[in-house]
Each structure stands twice: as C-alpha cells, then as structure tokens.
Amino acid sequence: MKIGYACKTVGVPNTEMKSCILKNVSDSKLMDLITHNLDSLNNIIDYNISQGIPLFRISSDLIPFASHPVNSLPWHEIFAQPLADLGKKILASRMRVSMHPGQYTVLNSPDNEVTSRAIKDLHYHCQVLDALGVGPEHKVILHIGGIYQNKRLSAERFLCNFKHLDKRVRSRLVVENDDKAYNIEEVLDIGVKLGVPVVFDSLHHEINPSPAPRSQADWITVCQKTWQKEDGIPKIHYSQQDPAKKPGSHSRSIGIGQFIQFYQSIPKENIDIMLEVKDKNLSAVKIINCLCGDRDIKTLEAEWSRYKYTILECSPQAYKELRQLLCDKSQYPAMEFYTLLENALNSPREAGNCINAAQHVWGYFKNRATTAEREKFMALLQAYKLSRGTLAAVKGYLRKLTVEYRQSYLFDSYYFEL
DNA sequence: TGACGTCAAGATCCG
C-alpha cells in the first residue's frame, strides 16, 4: 500500500511551481518557467524519496498554459532529457505518480469548443507522463463533468467523447466521483461501460452519496474490481471535512484518529491512498509514520525538530509533554506523538506564547546578528507586543535572517509555514 | 452576473 499527497509541498525549500498571467506569456518566459518548474519537481521527488513517500500527484501547473494556443513551444522535445531523467528517478524509487486536471476540464460539455479544449488538456497531462517514461499504472484522474439538465444524455456524451480519445490517453485515464454531480454509483456505471478504472473519493462520497445502501468499504471493493493488471494497484482519494468551512472543504491536516478509524474499515491489500489535504506532505509523513511499525524514534525526533517552534507557539504545555514523550529511546509512540501535535496545532495561539517562540528562534542569531539587525528584530517584536505590528512581520524577519545566516535547522523547520 | 476553488502573479499601498 502506498500513501501520498497532491501537487505541492509545505515547508520544503525550492519546490514551488511558478506561472504568469496570459498577457505576459512569451516563449522565453515559458522556457524560464518550465525550467524552474522541472527543477522544483526534481526537488519534490528527492524530498519524497528522502521521506519514503511513494505516491505523488504532479501539479498541472508544471507546464504553464500547456494546452493553450499561446504556448506553442515544443516543450515535450526541448525538455525531453530532464523529463526522462526525472522519470528514471521516479521508477528507480518505485514511486507512483499521477496527474489530475481540474474542475474546468470538461469532456462531456455540449459545447464543442469546451470539449475540444478538454481533449487537448487530457493530451497534455498524458504527454507529461509519457515524457517521464512511466507506465500506464501512472494515471490521469478525471471527473465526469456537468449535467446540463439531463444527466443520462450528459453521461452518454462522456462515453462517446471518451471513445474518441487517443489510445494512449485512454490507457491512462481513470474516473472519479465528484461532490456535486456524479456520485460513485453513476461513475462506476460509466467506468464499467468503458472498461476504465474508478477512483473512490471518500469526502466527495460523504457529500454526494449514492442512494444505494452500501458502506464506503463496499464501494471501495466494487471500485477495486474496475482496475485491471495493467492499471496497477487500485487507488482511492481520502480527505476530511474542514469543520469550520463549507461541505467539501479539505481539512488543514488529516486527523490521525479519524484516519485510523477509516483505515481499519477498508481492505488493507491492493489499495493506494492519495491524501487531499492542506498540509500536503506533512499529513502523508504523519500517516506513513503511524502505519509503519518498523520505523524508530529517530523518525519522530526528526519530525519534532521541524514542528517544535510552532508547538511552542501553540502550547508550551504540549511542548513539554512532547519532549517527555520522546525521552524513552526504546519506544516508537507515533500515535501519541501526532495526537499531541494535532491537539496543540488546533488550539488558538496566544500572543505571549508567540513572542516566547520568536525569542527562542532569535536565539539562533543573537550572537551573530549586527546591531542593526538586533534593533530591527526588537522593534518588530515590541510593535507586535503593543498590537502596532503583526506576528507575520516578526516571523518574516526571522525567516529572512534564517536565509541570510544559512541556519539549515531553522530552514527545514515548519515554524514559518504553520 | 457572480459564486465556486486555487493560490501565485500582479497591483497597489505604506512607511
């Protein structure tokens, strides 16, 4: 079983995808952006390997305006070598990758212009995976689309348009239930008719369930049967509702307790789980560390080193408890560790604790900073204390010092992200 | 016509 995350990282340097707006597009701009994005993707892959994250969705932003007429670059040829090298690295580490066009790629639209753009976009996504040289088990995930007053006819239009896609594209496509229009039963009907694998999305299913009285585990089992040998291990999407936001909004992090409850209810074999969550790789590492019995305390210590200043900000009490939890080097208390972390991160932050944490971080610089830097930090901190300045300004300055003085321990910390 | 989702790019404001 593989656990992974989608598109971007949190707290990993040099991994961002860059783009530009349409009116600023030029060949040279696109060349720069693609060069940068491929470098970022390479850094993401390296990070995934270093953390033992075996499943990853590549961002559609990799090639800006890829399926737009404004991009006429033969990027596929120009960047053939770096793409092939990336693919080799992915395969050598046994990582599984995927891509997922967004809600605006609609194959079943009655508007021919829309479907024609969708076809181009699907072609682009497959082209990336082809250029990487990865097999057909590295998938492109697609939703069915709109309803247009008649779901039956709209589903038939999907079937018809799908059958006209390139064979290469068809061999990579999988379909997924969405949170508004097509529930899992309807997607399964389409998937079975086309011989296309179906991805079960847990949160979409909770919001837009099929009326049929089946459990999530049952639907997953049915979906698993739509995956053939060449499609690889059946995959599902898992996410949790953000309690403060509208239905369908992904949670800040994956609650480990709720995840384990779900995990215990589903088939353990023959399944990969893609997490969709705001804290991205952080939740993936958390889940993997909790499911992996053979990791040791050093793994948690490395995690602690990245979370500690944020925890100090949230709750000095939790900070103490977590330090104590990691004292016994013969244990591997992953569940307790992450449960404590989650509780702390979910608690509201008090200014006093934030100031305390900032002063701890300042400790890295106080013996090497110039007088001007010291005065600047003190001024920002004082302004925050008096509600005349923001914590963001204080932390922004600490981040700047972190880069200037190359404090790698802080640079790898989530203090500036969480 | 605007909300929806996404979040960096771009624009503007501020000291």
Add this chain to the structure above:
DNA sequence: CGGATCTTGACGTCA
C-alpha cells in the same frame, strides 16, 4: 525602495 496587503487571473458550470 522593500515589504505588506489587496485584487486579479484562468478555467466551465450553475443558480
């Protein structure tokens, strides 16, 4: 001038 903060963009559907 640099940094902080606000607005726009790019996509298609639906109310």
